Amino acid sequence: MEQFEVMPVRVRLTAVLKKxxxxxxxxxxxxxxxxxxxxxxxxxxxxxxxxxxxxAAEGLITLRMNKGAIVNQIDADFIKDHYELxxxxxxxxxxxxxxxxxxxxxxxxxxxELQKDPDAVSxxxxxxxxxxxxxxxxxxxxxxxxxxxxxxxxNGPSTGESPEDRQSHYQKSTEEHIRILExxxxxxxxxxxxxxxxxxxxxxxxxxxxxxxxxxAAE
Numbered sequence: 001m002e003q004f005e006v007m008p009v010r011v012r013l014t015a016v017l018k019k020x021x022x023x024x025x026x027x028x029x030x031x032x033x034x035x036x037x038x039x040x041x042x043x044x045x046x047x048x049x050x051x052x053x054x055x056a057a058e059g060l061i062t063l064r065m066n067k068g069a070i071v072n073q074i075d076a077d078f079i080k081d082h083y084e085l086x087x088x089x090x091x092x093x094x095x096x097x098x099x100x101x102x103x104x105x106x107x108x109x110x111x112x113e114l115q116k117d118p119d120a121v122s123x124x125x126x127x128x129x130x131x132x133x134x135x136x137x138x139x140x141x142x143x144x145x146x147x148x149x150x151x152x153x154x155n156g157p158s159t160g161e162s163p164e165d166r167q168s169h170y171q172k173s174t175e176e177h178i179r180i181l182e183x184x185x186x187x188x189x190x191x192x193x194x195x196x197x198x199x200x201x202x203x204x205x206x207x208x209x210x211x212x213x214x215x216x217a218a219e
Contacts, residue, residue: 024214
């Protein structure tokens with residue numbers, strides 16, 4: 001039976017905050033409080049503090065002594081740089097994983113099940129499978145340094161917050177995940193690499209669209 005590594009709380013929380021900054025939900029100049037974020041997300045202050053440190057290292061926020069943090073100004077190029085780097089590493093991980101031809105039949109079965117009725121897929125169900133797929137490929141790549149970098153770059157589902165946006169993304173993303181996993185299962189390293197690259201680049205274009213929409217609404 002397949003065993004799935006649980007993504008650390010600090011990584012998941014960093015991803016949530018990172019996406020909120022990219023999409024404009026958290027705006028430039030907005031103050032972030034350790035206590036408030038911990039209360040809103042239902043976690044302790046420790047992973048929030050670790051998430052703040054990770055976001056500050058990326059230049060997304062500026063830490064304030066004993067006062068939480070301030071969201072920094074970013075632009076479309078910042079988002080592109082992030083996703084282009086992630087696409088390179090994710091594609092390389094998928095390629096290396098496929099070279100080993102691992103058994104990913106369990107993940108495929110879950111993806112096929114989601115594909116049957118994407119409108120009925122819950123947010124938690126999709127996000128859990130999404131994390132399991134990516135982390136499995138990072139692990140199967142056999143490159144621990146690459147895995148650590150990808151965890152730092154993780155930003156979760158690249159979708160808007162409306163139900164329509166989420167369901168559309170779940171459907172397209174599940175189709176892409178299936179193509180990636182089928183290539184990995186067959187040992188098609190080139191196919192896995194290309195499919196993963198397309199998957200991340202589409203996600204980038206999604207986030208850029210939401211970013212531009214928020215920017216336009218604010219002007």
